[in-house]
Amino acid sequence: MKTLGEKIKRLRNKLTQEELAAILGVDRSTLASWEVNRREPDIATLRRIADFFGVSIDWLVGHAAGKRAVPASGVQETAGIYQPANDPAWQKVILTAEAYGYNPEAVCQLMELNAKIAASLKSSK
Secondary structure (H helix, E strand, O other): OOOHHHHHHHHHOOOOHHHHHHHHOOOHHHHHHHHOOOOOOOHHHHHHHHHHHOOOHHHHHOOOOOOOOOOOOOOOOOOOOOOHHHOHHHHHHHHHHHHOOOOHHHHHHHHHHHHHHHHHHHHOO
């Protein structure tokens, strides 16, 4: 199984460390230390990472549902492996792009550009 640092680096994909660090409100060196598993983000930052990338905190930290110390009251949570290609929201973006004649890769690039613009606006405040 991949480590938290490897997952963050993979999710970051084409964003630079500087861009993602600005989005998350942390120093680039802090993000770098997470990616090499020297340090780990706090729970509030894990939440921001999970929200930004549309993944669960459980998936990020490698938590697999197991036996519970306290019996569940009819509600059971499952923690599967996040697969962007199987994400219904991403599939909707791809289908919409294709329906309007856009290349899904171009749409992905636009989304990355949007993240870069957001990062630069946040860092200029």
